[in-house]
Amino acid sequence: MISRLSGIGRAPRTTRPSPTEFDRRLIAPMLFGSVLNPVNSSMIAVALVPIGVAFGAPPAETVWLVSALYLATAVGQPVVGRLVDMYGPRRLYLIGTGLVGIAGLLGALAPSLGALIGARVLLGLGTSAAYPAAMQLTRSEAERTGRDSPAGVLTALAVANQTVAVVGPALGGLLIGVGGWRAVFTVNVPLSAACLVLGALRLPRAARAAESREHGVDLPGMALFAVMLVSLMLFLMDPRPDRWWLPVFSATAAAGFAVRELRVPKPFVDLRVLGGNAPLIVTYLRQLLGYTTAYAFMYGFTQWLEEGRALHAAAAGLVLLPLSAAALTVSALTGRREAVRGKLVVGSLVQMAACAALLLVGSGTPVWALAALAAVMGVPQGLIGLATQTSLYRQAEPARTASAAGLLRTFGYLGALAASAADAAFFTHRADTPGLHDLALFMLAGSALLLATVLPDRSLSTLVPSSGKA
Numbered sequence: 001m002i003s004r005l006s007g008i009g010r011a012p013r014t015t016r017p018s019p020t021e022f023d024r025r026l027i028a029p030m031l032f033g034s035v036l037n038p039v040n041s042s043m044i045a046v047a048l049v050p051i052g053v054a055f056g057a058p059p060a061e062t063v064w065l066v067s068a069l070y071l072a073t074a075v076g077q078p079v080v081g082r083l084v085d086m087y088g089p090r091r092l093y094l095i096g097t098g099l100v101g102i103a104g105l106l107g108a109l110a111p112s113l114g115a116l117i118g119a120r121v122l123l124g125l126g127t128s129a130a131y132p133a134a135m136q137l138t139r140s141e142a143e144r145t146g147r148d149s150p151a152g153v154l155t156a157l158a159v160a161n162q163t164v165a166v167v168g169p170a171l172g173g174l175l176i177g178v179g180g181w182r183a184v185f186t187v188n189v190p191l192s193a194a195c196l197v198l199g200a201l202r203l204p205r206a207a208r209a210a211e212s213r214e215h216g217v218d219l220p221g222m223a224l225f226a227v228m229l230v231s232l233m234l235f236l237m238d239p240r241p242d243r244w245w246l247p248v249f250s251a252t253a254a255a256g257f258a259v260r261e262l263r264v265p266k267p268f269v270d271l272r273v274l275g276g277n278a279p280l281i282v283t284y285l286r287q288l289l290g291y292t293t294a295y296a297f298m299y300g301f302t303q304w305l306e307e308g309r310a311l312h313a314a315a316a317g318l319v320l321l322p323l324s325a326a327a328l329t330v331s332a333l334t335g336r337r338e339a340v341r342g343k344l345v346v347g348s349l350v351q352m353a354a355c356a357a358l359l360l361v362g363s364g365t366p367v368w369a370l371a372a373l374a375a376v377m378g379v380p381q382g383l384i385g386l387a388t389q390t391s392l393y394r395q396a397e398p399a400r401t402a403s404a405a406g407l408l409r410t411f412g413y414l415g416a417l418a419a420s421a422a423d424a425a426f427f428t429h430r431a432d433t434p435g436l437h438d439l440a441l442f443m444l445a446g447s448a449l450l451l452a453t454v455l456p457d458r459s460l461s462t463l464v465p466s467s468g469k470a
Contacts (some may be wrong), residue, residue, distance in 0.1 A: 039171070045066075077132065081402035152336060162382075286450055304436045330382030346383060351447040
């Protein structure tokens with residue numbers, strides 16, 4: 001796959017990259033770094049039960065091992081992305097991947113569940129650097145070579161992340177079988193070391209943003225952004241009437257954030273530029289809608305397979321394998337052509353068809369039909385993620401590519417939390433068939449809304465490299 005990347009030539013490796021071809025030496029650190037987050041997000045799924053047994057903690061407490069990573073990464077991606085824009089990808093990549101190794105050691109030695117959750121927070125912050133750095137490197141290489149054709153590189157990032165997310169639970173199970181649940185954290189040490197070596201040897205020292213840094217880092221803006229987002233995400237994780245103060249607190253922080261960002265010369269998020277870039281805002285909305293449906297299906301359908309369809313957990317996992325296989329296949333086959341509008345239209349329509357088919361399933365539906373339905377749902381997962389990633393690359397201000405990419409990931413995490421809240425709302429007591437059908441209607445509405453944002457948007461057919469202006 002990597003050897004055929006668009007824009008990557010077959011010239012022999014030298015210390016100086018070709019002036020007209022993507023620097024192949026950057027691919028390995030970009031891919032290794034970008035998979036740190038999905039591998040840690042997926043491996044923990046099989047470790048929650050043994051960790052709960054080890055510390056005598058119920059599922060309501062061990063779930064924070066998942067939520068802590070989501071919270072830290074959702075905040076960390078755009079924050080670290082902004083630092084990448086200001087100081088270049090190499091420095092933040094090395095700091096971030098170094099933190100991953102430290103977090104791995106702390107997790108392996110954690111004496112309590114609280115310490116383990118703290119290690120997961122540090123892990124989330126550490127894994128926040130690589131993806132924005134990869135997007136910034138892609139942008140800088142396109143500018144250096146004058147060949148703005150990143151489809152192959154973006155596809156490699158997407159396929160690598162999807163592949164690791166699929167094999168993560170199996171890898172976690174293998175590690176637990178060999179060395180116990182602490183091995184799931186220990187594995188981050190060699191992964192971190194590999195990233196540090198590759199990053200130190202291959203990432204360019206001179207890759208820095210052209211933007212002036214005389215005004216420093218907007219720390220108050222970042223703090224207000226973190227408060228706004230964490231408050232909102234905490235509410236989405238467990239939306240109850242008695243937690244009404246969380247969205248109010250989030251809205252208050254949002255107001256303060258807006259006032260701050262509109263007044264400072266070099267804001268964390270330039271609201272003036274973002275407000276004038278309607279296509280990018282719509283891309284963030286599409287990311288939220290697409291990921292809400294994807295995660296709602298993944299979480300809700302899996303629960304229903306085990307409770308409503310009475311399948312064993314292992315059998316439920318096998319039913320979902322076609323979903324991952326379809327997503328990987330579609331990404332690999334379509335990644336070399338951008339075709340953003342076509343991917344979004346087809347992805348939305350197929351997603352709607354899968355949600356409609358979900359209304360027909362019941363406790364007696366054959367397993368082969370359920371596996372086929374999972375495969376159909378994998379098609380939009382392979383299309384929509386690639387399309388929003390490419391859209392962002394084309395629509396974002398070049399000087400803020402990394403922070404814009406981090407914010408795209410944040411909207412994906414918000415979609416995951418919204419999906420969890422939806423699953424909890426429709427499966428009040430157990431994952432039964434009526435609840436699944438209600439969830440299908442919710443996903444169908446979201447998919448229809450996604451399609452409604454795409455059909456009238458003719459600009460998607462003529463996306464061109466950003467000129468740096470709003």
